[in-house]
Amino acid sequence: MDFQTPAWVHEAVFYQIFPDRFASSPAVEKPGNLEAWEAAPTPYGFKGGDLLGIVEHLDYLQDLGITAIYLNPIFQSASNHRYHTHDYFRVDPLLGGDAAFRRLLDEAHRRGMRIILDGVFNHASRGFFQFHHILEVGAQSPYLDWFVIKGFPLNAYEGTPNYKCWWNLPALPEFNHANPQVQRFIFDVARYWLEQGIDGWRLDVPFCVTEPGFWARFREVVKAANPEAYITGEIPEAADPWLQGDQFDGVMNYLLTYACWGFFGGEHLRRDLVGHWYQHGPEFFVNDAAGFAEKITHLLERYPRPAVLAQLNLLDSHDTARFLSLVGGERARLRLAVLFLMTYPGAPCVYYGDEIGLEGGQDPDCRRAFPWDERRWDQDLRAWYRTCIGLRRAHPALRTGTFTVLHAQGDVLIYARQSGADAAVIILNRSSQTLHLDVEVGAGLPEASRWRDALGAGTAQVTQ
């Protein structure tokens, strides 16, 4: 199989936005009853972020070095996270509707930025038309086969759900993917938004869709609509089945995330904030450089190279506590992790607000509103993000070069990246001590070559 992943993804730096919480534009009228922007998030409250708010801050993102945006769901939905889709063909009116999204797409593309959307195709919501149809009409609904119904009347709002639903949550009825009409519907959605100009799909819980061939057909539809479209899946564990070339380009590389939490968090890691994620890959929660090196090397070898370069590498997301909080507020650990992320193969993804030091525990606390009052920003941290992103964007070696661990022991990890004449050695020292080490650099780094300290003023020279 000819496995190709979009070249632009290999070069991209993503920024993940939870639309209700990033920025609110006065140009989008809101109905009312919103939570205060600065108040702690609640499970059901809305703060009124919208897509024109993002448009108004594209300068900010460009200044940071961002080249692509991953948007959490934006379709019409009766939830602040919008994973409960009411209408797959309509952008939520609270976000400014279709017109605001058109504006965002155009403005982003004008700047050369890409946008991928969150595709929630395992389940819909109780208000989704075809499910609502069954709920209202009962056994005589023509849409009976769109879901897996086990009895009537539906226990949608009372009692135990008598239909297939995600995690047995009645709010999230699961599609019957065996129904060809359902498949066609989902493919139509995927195609429609690609035709509108989106640059790819991030797929929600795709491992829950077990219909044989479904994601392979999905890929065919997507790539037929736009061969450069990116498909990445939310896979919290090993992703081999989806990364063989016939399904996804990459995944949200959570195994890498766990390794970062383990190594960079070290003794500071707040296991209470890690929560259920631990059980998805306990062996990835390594606590020393040797173990970390083994894991991150393994992840480069485990998957086909095209997938490796198209992985979405993240330190945290809307589904985890924020990295800074996970590492007990240790900014130095976050800085180290950011440097790692920006110098490792695969597309790094910054969760909105991480770059200014936004903290947050588990959902919903990790979804705080972005504080636009700059006095509340950690400007040094933001500068660090900008610097690390800038390095990645300046150096092909950091994006698509080889990856060679030179040293991995205790608190220190050293690795080299190289692409043609472009080469870098990354030295990560987790401890607060200055260390003096002799490191075998190998054949790739010629003797007597001089090296510039990309983060400081010094130079170095390879010696025998």
Next chain:
Amino acid sequence: MDFQTPAWVHEAVFYQIFPDRFASSPAVEKPGNLEAWEAAPTPYGFKGGDLLGIVEHLDYLQDLGITAIYLNPIFQSASNHRYHTHDYFRVDPLLGGDAAFRRLLDEAHRRGMRIILDGVFNHASRGFFQFHHILEVGAQSPYLDWFVIKGFPLNAYEGTPNYKCWWNLPALPEFNHANPQVQRFIFDVARYWLEQGIDGWRLDVPFCVTEPGFWARFREVVKAANPEAYITGEIPEAADPWLQGDQFDGVMNYLLTYACWGFFGGEHLRRDLVGHWYQHGPEFFVNDAAGFAEKITHLLERYPRPAVLAQLNLLDSHDTARFLSLVGGERARLRLAVLFLMTYPGAPCVYYGDEIGLEGGQDPDCRRAFPWDERRWDQDLRAWYRTCIGLRRAHPALRTGTFTVLHAQGDVLIYARQSGADAAVIILNRSSQTLHLDVEVGAGLPEASRWRDALGAGTAQVTQ
């Protein structure tokens, strides 16, 4: 006030279609689980009629003489009658969706036929996004003010509804029309579909919307979008408040309907099938020509002339038993009523299938599927409809002429219509006896003028 109603309505012959039941096109794929087309209708079942089915039978309607179609609701809805609107901006996918409606509009307009839609603006449905939002999100929904909520959690599917809903039916939450955003939403819907090309709105239960000025503003929006758009309201009683020039052009003239049921039904009238309609206007259920003449004259005088010419005059509808059934299956009574309807001021409206002798009791029986097997048609009856409609279309006197009762006694009603040189005398004899009468014709019908029997071969002459 300058009260103008659309001239095309004065000239129109409407045909009311219940979309699930008129015609089903193989070009519209259906999900499945449909009732057999010929089986008796059930409250919740779908038969799969669609809008391309209507397109395919526009020849049939034109042959009958129809110039305008009133469509029962076509927007996305989880009910076979589609009065429970899920999405006001989308045509129901079971009907073929927006594309099928586009096709229907274009094909109808190409033939010079008009189309008006059913606007259900008093209430929405439990699946309508903004209500569903409150149902899912609860007290933190930004849409709280779109409906009138009296407590949480909402008793939408269990218990006693704790929100304002039509007839206390939980499936039909009533809009809070006092909310300016709700008003704007409804006006946007009205404008949007006019911009798509519809020729007017039939308004569902508009008397339930008591927000001061609402319908006057609605009229402004509609007439601004298309000054020739028709606005007619479902008003089962006296309609004076809405017909003063600032709100509707006409109403569904149910008071006339009751008079027709009373007079033409006479001793055959099935009061059991009349049901609750009786109480809306018991005094209109007259049983002799004198009483009937008084009522139909009264209805011409009661309302401003522009409204009279724009009334939607009907013998029955999707909300009543069919006329033929109401009069005990007496075809002669239906024929007489049709002749009356086609020779009375105001736009006649034929309920689909009446013209081929379709019978039906109260809802849902009055919503049977149209039998396209011509062997099941009453061809004589259909010819009669065609003839009476043809007369109306050929003679301006029958549409917009003066109306003068010449004789009204017992079983016999005689009236004259006149417009310039065009004049007609209509003689209705409800009995099965041939009668010989001397009738004073008055100044409008000159002595010695000769008259052609429009329905037969004879002639007549006015004598002293």
